[in-house]
Amino acid sequence: MEPLDVPVAPGAVLREPAHRVSRRALLMWRLQALVVLALLLAGQVVWWLVDDAPSRTPHWVVGAAWLVAGAAYAVAMPQWRYRVHRWEATPRAIYTQSGWLWQERRIAPLGRVQTVDLERGPVAQLLGLASVTITTASAAGPVTIHGLDLPVAHELVDALTAAAVAETGDAT
């Protein structure tokens, strides 16, 4: 038998998942980027105080470098992420798209779902957002959707839990 014997039209690609995440996810990612910038700033301040060398030029050079890179990150990353991040849940499967420089799509059949977790970090709580993680029996397979509106996340968790309970067997 030939490999690839099922005829699939060339160029047949999966469509994108149906739903975008909440618009406030943009803000969440931006805040997270700012936290990173704040940590870098703290490091820079410590260096400034500890360093005994008379010349302050290296400080300005390093500071400017990460400030430019960091600002670009804080501006571009959230936009880019928001454009990529999408999800869709059907009674049979969950389908997500995420990332920015590295992008990935994940598909997991609900029959193989083991646990469904809803998580809310401090920033997410502030913005009324939540992320949902769907775990399968494979250590490589957790599917996470970040930046969902809290009510949407609750609804999704309920639907997924119902589907996972309906399924018997050990999902391996």
Next chain:
Amino acid sequence: MTEDAEGWRRLDARMLLVHPLETLIRFLPALLALVVFRAGSEDNDRWELYAVPLIVAFGVLRWVTTRYRIADGQIELRRGLFTKQTTTARLDKVRTIDLTARVYHRVLGLAKVEISTAGGQHDRLVLDSLGVDAGRRLRAELLHRLDPAVTGLPAPTGAPVAVDDVPDDAPPPVDDEVLVRLDPSWIRYAPLTVTGLASAAAIVGFASQGLSRFSQERSVFRDGASFVSRLAWWVDVLLLLGVVSLLAVGAYVLTFWGFRLTRNRLGTLHTRRGLLTNRETSIDAARVRGVRLDEPLGLRLAGASRLKVVTSGLLREQGGSDWLCPPAPAGVVTPLALRIRADETAVSGPLTPHGPAARRRRLTRAVVPALLVAALLVVARLLWDWHGSLLVLVPLLLVGAVALGRDRYRALGHAVTPDHLVTRHGSLDRQRVVLGRDGIIGWKVEQSFFQRRVGVATLVATTAAGAQHYDVVDLPVEMAYAVLAQVSPDLIAEFA
């Protein structure tokens, strides 16, 4: 086997001897250091002896407080004096069982039994130790589900348990099919694998550390070193190769001596191996999701390969529980793989190559680092006046990199058969994974920035078995989705 009214069983009482011995071995370096230290002092107080009753008491306590039983379709393990800890696992979740007998276990007729269940490295029960017979009986009870309450089926007729109750040197009973048995001539492959070389390096490291610690008088080393440095460089290289090969052979013999893979009539795979430490692994047939054919460069050039199993709930892939065949001629390994997964196209058939973009990426990834190193060498020559003969390395590096990239592309390929997804990649460490389609429990399509620019993607099949995910690298995007559609048509029908 002694059981109390509720069916609880204890570890074998002989473990009381093993435990102090193990503790002693664990603290051997410290003890030796103590002896060396004491040799130079007048202090005669042997205070380390006070530890002995403590160690013995601890062992007794462990024996008294550890119990296990099989009841109501579960295996329960109870431990601890102050914090009582009960581990429970359903029998139908038991995946693989390891029996390990180190030298001192073997002297006493004991074996450590490790039972792994579904879902991760932490879900395991360790019984240290049982008598070898008791361990094998327990294994038969667990793996073959002889308890009709669990299976709902009558227990197998005949002498069900006796299948495993054979002494070490007896031939396997008639209904155990011997799939492979170590041929001593395969030992010649030992120096050709990274594993062999790594174990050789480990032995050298360990030995040199031990020697330097205890040799006050190092004239032996000085004499040896000056002797070696007087030899021509190529003699040195040959000497090194010889020593490393010998050590690799030693490691191979220690690990794989007496290797035997059998399959019983219920389909359970058993491996048995080891010269000093005996290791028996039993893998439930229903959990086997595929096989992995390894062809690292050294073995490939010698026309050899090795075989591992892809299964869920294996205790430790690193410890080598997943070996189905040690490095052996390809003429042995391929038919063996076919007997485990009867799918000729998947095991040895041709694979679909991944096309020009994948080829360019392989070459770029091999050549760019080589170019960087070459540039560094040139800079070092110009700025720091490094020796000019180092520049000879530059063309060698580049030629090597191109060869590596081309070979990596040659390895790249995939195939889909009615039962399996096959993926192959790698040059120095080439592997061909034959993964059962029923074992795939999810998909990922990954694309980095550069992969998107050239229109390729890495298709990842996630599974509960083996490495948890198996990747088909750098497929053209349409091909990736075509494979997905072919293997899981129901799943992606909704998203097409």
